[in-house]
Amino acid sequence: MIDVYFTPTPNGHKVSIMLEETGLPHRLLKMDVLAGDHLTPEYRRINPNGRLPAIVDHDPIGGGAPLPVFESGAILLYLAEKSRQLLPENPRRRSQAQQWLMWQMASFGPMQGQAHHFIRYAPEGQDYPVERYRNETIRLLHVLDGRLREADYLAEEYSVADIATWPWARATGAIGLSLEDFPAVAAWFERIAERPAVIAGTGIKNAANLSSARPVLTEEQWSNLFGQNMLAAPTR
Numbered sequence: 001m002i003d004v005y006f007t008p009t010p011n012g013h014k015v016s017i018m019l020e021e022t023g024l025p026h027r028l029l030k031m032d033v034l035a036g037d038h039l040t041p042e043y044r045r046i047n048p049n050g051r052l053p054a055i056v057d058h059d060p061i062g063g064g065a066p067l068p069v070f071e072s073g074a075i076l077l078y079l080a081e082k083s084r085q086l087l088p089e090n091p092r093r094r095s096q097a098q099q100w101l102m103w104q105m106a107s108f109g110p111m112q113g114q115a116h117h118f119i120r121y122a123p124e125g126q127d128y129p130v131e132r133y134r135n136e137t138i139r140l141l142h143v144l145d146g147r148l149r150e151a152d153y154l155a156e157e158y159s160v161a162d163i164a165t166w167p168w169a170r171a172t173g174a175i176g177l178s179l180e181d182f183p184a185v186a187a188w189f190e191r192i193a194e195r196p197a198v199i200a201g202t203g204i205k206n207a208a209n210l211s212s213a214r215p216v217l218t219e220e221q222w223s224n225l226f227g228q229n230m231l232a233a234p235t236r
């Protein structure tokens with residue numbers, strides 16, 4: 001059994017989609033980041049970085065004690081290895097899957113994440129970071145579109161690279177971008193959105209984008225996410 005410390009965000013959905021695709025037995029443990037569920041010493045022992053998602057595999061590859069795994073990209077690779085699915089056997093494709101997975105983890109997720117922060121959470125009127133991170137997200141969408149004009153999937157076959165990237169493509173609507181401006185991305189997005197595991201893993205029946213509303217946070221919630229409570233949380 002695999003416990004998934006889960007919140008329904010793009011990084012969380014990578015793992016829920018992967019588990020639906022592979023059929024590995026698991027249970028989702030819902031974490032409320034606004035309430036600070038991720039700041040506890042117990043959770044830090046599972047994920048020293050204190051972010052979501054993380055998993056604990058009670059029947060790990062190689063046996064032994066339950067194995068915690070953090071970082072969504074590392075979780076996808078672990079689950080691919082465990083299930084022997086969704087990481088291509090062919091060395092060229094396998095390398096492509098790893099390259100695009102690293103690209104998502106290092107660029108498409110973090111840059112867009114900053115765009116979400118400055119557009120939806122930070123005090124309004126900060127034009128420079130909004131423009132900087134939205135432009136970087138647009139640049140990365142062009143990179144993704146270029147790849148998907150060459151191949152139907154990032155590693156030529158559906159893989160962990162697509163599973164990592166798809167939820168972040170879905171999130172671009174919330175920062176005012178439209179996939180219709182990137183035709184190869186839009187076609188790939190729809191292809192993947194129809195997969196039963198993606199529908200089950202995201203709890204959505206259509207590909208509608210996430211809300212672009214600015215969340216209204218209490219002082220406590222703000223502190224849990226971005227302020228003193230977050231800074232004061234123990235490290236292990």
Ligand SMILES: N[C@@H](CCC(=O)N[C@@H](CS)C(=O)NCC(=O)O)C(=O)O
Pocket residue numbers: 007009010011012033038050051052053070071072073224225226230
């Ligand atoms: N690189 C990490 C990023 C994890 C991350 O930032 N997760 C967000 C939710 S998608 C989070 O935990 N937010 C709570 C917070 O920032 O305090 C991964 O891919 O797992």
